Amino acid sequence: MIHIDYKDKRPIYEQVEEKFQDLIIRGVLKPDERLPSVRSLAIELSINPNTIQRAYAQLEQTGFLYTVKGRGNFVAAESEWMEQKQKIIFDEARRLVRRAANMGVSKEELLERIGSYYEEECI
């Protein structure tokens, strides 16, 4: 269900967090569905439970899931993370545009490039 890339420089908990964000936003995990328990996922990925714990804590803090002590972690209602969804992707887009503009890359060039990447990605 989830795969960790140790070559990736980003911390593990952030990779886990991102993977679940994707699964939730795309609807693979539905609201009120239960996520794997901290311990079981830790074993499955052979990483420390604390690391999973941290990923889940962040996901709760940003409204993607809610936690019931003694029961587990559950996907939150869509209304809780709608705002975050926007933020995540468009913050990155904004940074990209800023950088591109600073470097003198034209709007047309960037748009065209992104369009073609999209097609490669969806193959």
Added chain:
Amino acid sequence: MIHIDYKDKRPIYEQVEEKFQDLIIRGVLKPDERLPSVRSLAIELSINPNTIQRAYAQLEQTGFLYTVKGRGNFVAAESEWMEQKQKIIFDEARRLVRRAANMGVSKEELLERIGSYYEEECI
């Protein structure tokens, strides 16, 4: 000439590196122009000379400048960093597209958003 944002999470050397990339690519600094010395820039920005050193080393390694021992650091010929220019911005673009696709953001939505950011940026 250069401003550091301590609230930015990225390391300082990376910020310095990025600033010089921009200045070189946009032609503010011309080929064979001399860059500020490590020591003077370190004093000006009141940061550790090692940090500047590292930024310059990376810029040299990616072909943006060349070093003459005992004389200083100089902007490289355009042919040296043409390739890098592409790489920097389009690598970021690719990552963005990948993430957006994973999250189910449509090509049209992303393109439109980027277009409008461009206009805001250029005001």
Added chain:
Amino acid sequence: MIHIDYKDKRPIYEQVEEKFQDLIIRGVLKPDERLPSVRSLAIELSINPNTIQRAYAQLEQTGFLYTVKGRGNFVAAESEWMEQKQKIIFDEARRLVRRAANMGVSKEELLERIGSYYEEECI
């Protein structure tokens, strides 16, 4: 009669306890009235009987109800929990004042705020 909020961070037994405190103090449940049995309430709320048991145990311990083995749980006489009523709400108030004072919030500001919350609440 009672509703549990799983998104609430407090433990379930505490929510159940609080709900009954309110019902008893406001007189919705009269002295010597019988409370729902542990088992039936557990089924109704679909939670573990142990959890209800614990809530009832606490309510007994603070004098809100008394238990007759084999017969059930009954609301205690008002004299038994009069003192608690004070304690519950005023302990919280005291903590609030302490925190507010530490943060430099003026007496007037806090009083005014609480007054207006009261009016919102009673709409």
Added chain:
Amino acid sequence: MIHIDYKDKRPIYEQVEEKFQDLIIRGVLKPDERLPSVRSLAIELSINPNTIQRAYAQLEQTGFLYTVKGRGNFVAAESEWMEQKQKIIFDEARRLVRRAANMGVSKEELLERIGSYYEEECI
């Protein structure tokens, strides 16, 4: 500067967090002032550095401080935490009012009680 109460049921990191919130809001720690380092504070309070780390991480996340890797943690500008200041104290106040209303405590009684607590506190 900071004291931990082991009898308090709340987690240590939360106590530390609260103490610094107070110090910052009351202006004892001024914007851009440096906080004790994670390690030094850990030694001073004889608790694990991870615990301090967590408290600081939360304070950063809520805008009370900003972190510069390799340098330390610094108090953020007032504008960053103005909103939080409101939230902290008035959320607690609101919960109190709700509970009091549920229990049938009159507005006047609560206000009077809070007023008198304020005076005790300021002795």
Added chain:
DNA sequence: GTGGTCTAGACCACC
């Protein structure tokens, strides 16, 4: 020196 991440292993509260 600083903060950030991770592991291993423990203990607690809750259900």
Added chain:
DNA sequence: GTGGTCTAGACCACG
């Protein structure tokens, strides 16, 4: 069984 907190100790990146 679940999540939450904490410790001890390690390693890394940054300045």
